[in-house]
Amino acid sequence: METMKLRSHIGTxxxxxxxxxxxxxxxxxxxxxxxxxLSSEETKPQYNAWGKPTTKKSIQEAVAKMRQLRQEVAxxxxxxxxxxxxxxxx
Numbered sequence: 001m002e003t004m005k006l007r008s009h010i011g012t013x014x015x016x017x018x019x020x021x022x023x024x025x026x027x028x029x030x031x032x033x034x035x036x037x038l039s040s041e042e043t044k045p046q047y048n049a050w051g052k053p054t055t056k057k058s059i060q061e062a063v064a065k066m067r068q069l070r071q072e073v074a075x076x077x078x079x080x081x082x083x084x085x086x087x088x089x090x
Contacts, residue, residue, distance in 0.1 A: 007038070
């Protein structure tokens with residue numbers, strides 16, 4: 001048994017949609033739902049440093065960009081050794 005804590009929103013139609021992790025595809029499960037209304041303070045959107053609202057998609061895009069940047073600026077071991085040797089000359 002695994003416990004998951006999720007936040008969601010019940011629409012004006014009274015429907016609650018829950019998206020489960022992909023590893024549970026095509027699996028029978030038993031659910032226990034505990035409904036705890038959130039205060040308005042807890043439901044306020046969060047914003048990043050540039051004033052844009054943070055979403056799951058925006059966070060995933062930021063992580064992907066960081067990984068790409070890490071690959072672009074990565075140095076191989078030989079380059080690092082050369083830099084160390086160059087630094088020792090001074």
